[in-house]
Structures are given as C-alpha cells and as structure tokens.
Amino acid sequence: MLILSTWSFGQRANRAAWETLSPDGSSLDAVEIACRDAESDLSNHTVGKGGRPDASGQVSLDSSIMLSPAKRGAVAYVRRFEHPISIARAVMERTAHVLLAGDGAEQFALAQGFKATDLLTDEARGQWEEWRATGEMQPAHPAPIRNIEEKPPGSHDTIGVLALDSHGVLAGACSTSGMAYKLPGRVGDSPIIGHALYVDPRVGAAVATGHGELVMSVCGAFLAVEALRRGANPTDAAVEVLKRIQQTQPLTDNDQVGLIVLRPEGIWGAASLREGFKVAVKDSNRDELMAPRHVL
Ligand code: SD4
DSSP: OOOEEETHHHHHHHHHHHHHHHTTHHHHHHHHHHHHHHHHHOOOOSSHHHHOOOSSSOOOOEEEEETTTTTEEEEEEEEESHHHHHHHHHHHHHHHOOOHHHHHHHHHHHHHTTTOOOOHHHHHHHHHHHHHHOSSTTSSOOOOOOOOGGTTTTTOOEEEEEOTTOOOEEEEEEOOOTTTOOOOOOSSSTTBOOOOOETTTEEEEEEEEEOOOHHHHTTTHHHHHHHTTTOOHHHHHHHHHHHHHHHHSSSOTTTTTTEEEOOOOEEEEESSSTTTTOOOOOOOSEEEEHHHEEEE
C-alpha cells in the first residue's frame, strides 16, 4: 500500500486518505479522498474552492480520475462545484463518456445530487483585484507557474495523486483550478486523460503538475507510462517526459513541471524541470516529503 501526492500539502491529503487505503481499502477511494481534501482547503489557491480565478474573476476547475484505459472520467471548466474530482468519478462510473465540460458538466453534477456552491473566496477575489489593478499582466499572459515552495506560505499547487492498494490496484487522480488569471475558457492538462494523468494497470501510472500547456504538448503522463512499457524505471520515465518538454518548447525561468510515476509493484520515481517540486509519500512505515531530482 502506498499513496503519493504532489507538493507539500500532499502530506495532509495523504493522511486524509490513509484511513481509507489501509488496511484493505480501495486506491480509487483513496485518490478521490486526497483530492477532496485539497479541494476543500481554502488556503490552497490552486485547487477547488478558494482557487484563483481566471482573468475575468471566474473560478473554473478541472479534474480527472483513472483506473485503466477503460475506466476513466474527467470534468473541465466546472464553475459551481467544490469537488470536481467526485463529479469526474461519477462521469467514469455512471456515463459512457470520458470528459464533460462547462454547463453540461454542471447540469450532470446537479442531476447526480452534487450541491452547487460559490467557489470564489474573499481572499482569492482580493488577490485577483490586486492583480487586475497592477495592469502588469495581460490575460493572454497569465501568472506563470512557479514552484510552490517559493511562494508565500499557504499558497499551494495542483494536487496529483497516485495510489496502490493492498489488492494491487493502481489508481490516479488530479484536481486543479488551473493557471491563475488564465484566459476565460482555458482548460489545462489536468482533465485530459493522457496529459496530466494516465493509468495502465499492467504497466504503471503517472501524474503531472505544473505548467499544463507544456505537459499537454507532449501528452506527458501517457508518454511516461509508455516509457515504463519500454522498460524504463519510473524516475527515468519522468525524466524522459521533462527532456521532451525541454527539447520541444521554449521555457521561461518560471516554468515548472513535476511528474510522479508508479509501477504496479509499488516502485515509484519522480522528477521535475526545476528544483522546488515536492512529493508527499505515505506507506505503512513512512510519512515523508521528498525532493525529487530536477533536470534543469
Ligand atoms: C494546469 N497543470 O492547469 C495545471 C496547473 C498545475 O501546479 O498543475 N499547477 O496547467
């Protein structure tokens, strides 16, 4: 049994999920609970309620969950629900589709019994107003993705979670409010299967965080799992994706991408473009925050 989450707040999410995962719970439930923890954390400004809005002041959430190529669900551009991860799970379990977006996703959520709520907190609104007042950044050039550890305490990043349960079942999930002050309508890598998340039960799982456009342009999580399939170890699989990003796209000093990769037998690895990425690791013997290798 093992649960791995992105960034330092992943420790809290792992702990929230552990009771369910151990001793014989399901990895699918565990990854959903971990994401729900981050989605409800109002001090976390890049996931769920309390997330930073787009350039127009509207919060929109993206999320996905996956067990296998046949069992996966996602939602994008969700503006009125606190737990997009649970709506993504409902898409997976109760529809014939992979991804629902915008109004349709919200109508589906209401029909499934999810309660609508306002996602923009006073704090996030205040920060957005400050951003708007500076006039420094145009909507087409939203706030860059920096390392969480360089940001003020209390500001966090997207949650990505991979878990392996006592039955040997792998599951993955991720949830985000996306890039702060993005152009309205922008959807990132998190709800696109194969970009921020991919799980093949026979081969392994990968989840990505950071600048979504960079990850989307190389199908990052899928590429990592394909590297595993070719025999790479999990850290090398993550590094292969980061090198592909580096080779194919111009990077700014602020661009960050982190990946966690897990094999079905519990061997895992991680890497990031730059220093600062953290992986929260919890199993029966440890509860740690680790700083993985970086390629730049
Ligand atoms: C996105 N990948 O929407 C997300 C944001 C993120 O750490 O992961 N930030 O681009």
